Amino acid sequence: DxxxxxxxxxxxxxxxxNVTFRCDPISEHNRLYWxxxxxxxxPEFLTYFQNEAQLEKSRLLSDRFSAERPKGSFSTLEIQRxxxxxxxxxxCASSLRVVAGVIxxxxxxxxxxxxxx
Amino acid sequence: AQRVTQPEKLLSVFKGAxxxxxxxYSYSGSPELFWYVQYSRQRLQLLLRHISRESIKGFTxxxxxxxxxxxxKKPFAQEEDxxxxxxxxxxxxxxxxGTGTLLAVQP
Numbered sequence: 001d002x003x004x005x006x007x008x009x010x011x012x013x014x015x016x017x018n019v020t021f022r023c024d025p026i027s028e029h030n031r032l033y034w035x036x037x038x039x040x041x042x043p044e045f046l047t048y049f050q051n052e053a054q055l056e057k058s059r060l061l062s063d064r065f066s067a068e069r070p071k072g073s074f075s076t077l078e079i080q081r082x083x084x085x086x087x088x089x090x091x092c093a094s095s096l097r098v099v100a101g102v103i104x105x106x107x108x109x110x111x112x113x114x115x116x117x
Numbered sequence: 118a119q120r121v122t123q124p125e126k127l128l129s130v131f132k133g134a135x136x137x138x139x140x141x142y143s144y145s146g147s148p149e150l151f152w153y154v155q156y157s158r159q160r161l162q163l164l165l166r167h168i169s170r171e172s173i174k175g176f177t178x179x180x181x182x183x184x185x186x187x188x189x190k191k192p193f194a195q196e197e198d199x200x201x202x203x204x205x206x207x208x209x210x211x212x213x214x215g216t217g218t219l220l221a222v223q224p
Contacts, residue, residue: 003160033211042121042203042214043161056210091161105151106212108161 002026004109006092012115013082020078021112025094032075033106034067035091036060043091049075050097082116089113119144121206123215130194131223138189138218140178140204149207150187152178153214156200164189164202174198194222 005024013019025032031050035043046065047057051072061067064082069075079086090113093106120143130136142148152164165173167180167187178189187204199222205212 035212040126040216042205042216043212045211045213048210105163105166107163110160 004092004094004107006090006109006112008112009110010113010115012117015084015116016081018078018080019082019114020076021090021092021114022074022076023092023094023109024074025092026096026107027073029094029096029104029107030072031095031097032069033093033095034075034077035093037089037091037111038087046077079114082114084116087114087116119206119208119213121204121213121215123202123204123218125218126216127219127221129221129223132196133193136189136191136194136198136220136222138202138204138220140187140189140215142185142187142204142206144185144206144208146208148180148182148187150178150180151205151207151212152176152187152189153203153205154200155203161203194220196222196224198222 007022033048034046037043045058046061047067049069052069064080067077089111091111092109095106096104122141150167153161154164155161176191180187201217201219203217204215
């Protein structure tokens with residue numbers, strides 16, 4: 001499977017613990033996005049990278065959240081001191097920016113479902 | 118504010134009936150609009166984007182800037198069309214999704 005992969009697929013954690021999720025984009029894609037989806041809602045943008053640079057962060061991304069893409073390939077999303085409100089599906093997507101203004105579609109991973117108890 | 122509205126949470130139709138999934142957007146610039154679909158136990162995937170003006174799986178969507186709408190249509194629904202459909206706007210570098218409409222096609 002050469003699509004976007006995410007690990008783990010499911011995570012159950014206790015409130016106050018830290019969790020880290022990993023996303024592996026499609027190999028030639030230079031853009032990587034993180035979204036969060038709660039029940040009954042569409043995905044909400046969290047942040048995106050172009051290569052290793054984090055270019056935009058949503059105000060949804062509180063100080064407890066941090067994302068990295070150290071070598072411009074895979075990315076990690078860490079949530080510190082988890083809260084019950086963090087329970088959601090965390091989606092990763094990737095795309096290819098070819099030239100200025102031309103961006104391929106975003107391809108989504110299967111998501112990581114986080115449950116905070 | 119940039120926003121996408123999908124007024125129907127659920128649309129139930131019979132096989133062979135026409136389908137229209139509504140989408141309205143709020144954006145002051147020139148919009149890039151998409152329909153994404155999520156079949157049961159599958160990942161979110163692109164169905165169509167307005168700039169390509171394609172028909173995918175019999176679905177079409179026309180951008181109406183006057184009404185700020187991008188409704189998804191199919192003349193004859195099939196059972197395999199049952200899925201969650203999301204309309205999305207791409208103002209700059211990110212997608213803004215609506216809340217989605219669950220399409221249920223009854224046999």
